[in-house]
Amino acid sequence: MNTIETFKKRDMEIWLEKIPAHEDPRPELEQYTTPAPIAADILFTAYTLGDIRGREVIDLGCGTGIFSLGAARMGAEKVYGVDIDEKSVQSTKRTARDLGLSDRCDFVVSPVENVNLKGDTVIMNPPFGSQKKGADTPFLEKAFEIAPRIYSLHNARGEDYVRRFVHKSGYRVFGEKRYMFPVNRLFSFHKKEKKEFETVLLMCERY
Secondary structure (H helix, E strand, O other): OOOHHHOOHHHHHHHHOOOOOOOOOOHHHOOOOOOHHHHHHHHHHHHHOOOOOOOEEEEEOOOOOHHHHHHHHOOOOEEEEEEOOHHHHHHHHHHHHHOOOHHHEEEEEOOHHHOOOOOOEEEEOOOOOOOOOOOOHHHHHHHHHHOOEEEEEEEHHHHHHHHHHHHHOOEEEEEEEEEEEEEEOOOOOOOOOEEEEEEEEEEEEEO
């Protein structure tokens, strides 16, 4: 096994691909798994900026745990994953156990509004709002309440709104990265086998 210091982004990408996707995705929760190449790049960005190793990391809407487990693998002191879907949380707990990461990970079934945690860093991919407009707002509100550094992935179409929300909340955007996010045909209302969305990672910090 590589040490944290000698990890390469491609190594992490391959490792993240081992994490199972949602067993029974729910459209109303927009349970689209973050692709391993995007997750690896986000994690390495946060890691190189000092926001993972030795930190307490919180993953809001953790799904199957790709950010949570990746952060634990990269040396987070403690990782908390939160999701409203019990099936996802149970799956993530099993994966953490199988990967030998249970000692540094706690996973909780809870609506994001009820989260009562504090940490150093939030890394999250909240709902894009395609099923319910503004679905990402409670995630942003909670993130700004519980951590000074935030890495949050959003549909680029809503970027202006998110940026305004960031500044209104007493934070500033100190960096951004853009990705094309592929969504495979999962549900009956999907018309195409695959569609890509432009997404933006906004890196935020408290003033």
